[in-house]
Amino acid sequence: MTRPVRLAIVNDYEVVVAGVVAMLEAYRDRVTVVELDPHTPELGDADVVFYDTFGRAHDDGVRLADLVRSGAARVVVYTWNPRPDVAERALASGARGCLSKSLSAAELVEAIEAVHAGAAVTSPEFSTGGFPGGEWPGRAAGLTEREAEILALITQGLTNADIAESLYLSINSIKTHIRIAYQRIGVERRTQAVSWCLQNGFAPAPMLDGDSS
Helix, strand or coil, X not given: CCCCXXXXXXXXXXXXXXXXXXXHHHHCCCEEEEECCCCCCCCCCCCEEEECCCCCHHHHCCCHHHHHHHCCXXXXXXXXXXXXXXXHHHHHCCCCEEEECCCCHHHHHHHHHHHHCCCCXXXXXXXXXXXXXXXXXXXXXXXXXXXXHHHXXXXXXXXXXXXXXXXXXXXXXXXXXXXHHHHHHCCCCHHHHHHHHHCCCCCCCCCCCCCCC
16 A cells, blocks of 8 residues: 655644644545654655745744755645745745645645645646735725735734745835835724724734734
8 A cells, every 4th residue: 555645844833734734634544744843844754845935934944945955855835825926936946836725635635646746736826816806905095916915914914024935025125015005004003904904805814913014
């Protein structure tokens, strides 16, 4: 009998890791999680690595390019951010695919097995971008798509450093976008921005960090 694909998860929030483990429990004969430590990933036993661009790579020093260069396993970006440029840059860095966190357990297992078999797999969402139909929340208020995207990530509880890591932008660029976006919607603080976003069609925030900007 063929052994299960061994999956490692690095640079992700504990709640996401726990959620993936729970999702895959029913498929443990096909995929098994072998590494959960986000700070010191020992990937020698892994076949496939999930790397989250929203993770704490800026804190622990584990980078996508480092994992790819290690050659320990096939690396896949696993993220809530389905922008085409995210997929393009990840693939250019050597990742074997980009998978959306909206995938069902069955879809996730199929994607993991395909990557393990040598395929490059990217979720369809990455070809259309994060805002379907060419519209985005806050457009009527004058927000650009990038500004709306950053506000959406703030509303989801991400720090500036998380956002910079995810969008492949400098922290100063993120701060500039945030400052302009705040001016457009008439707020001064992060909590005010979150409140405005929740009233104007942005996704609910599962958690909030400090009120810094």
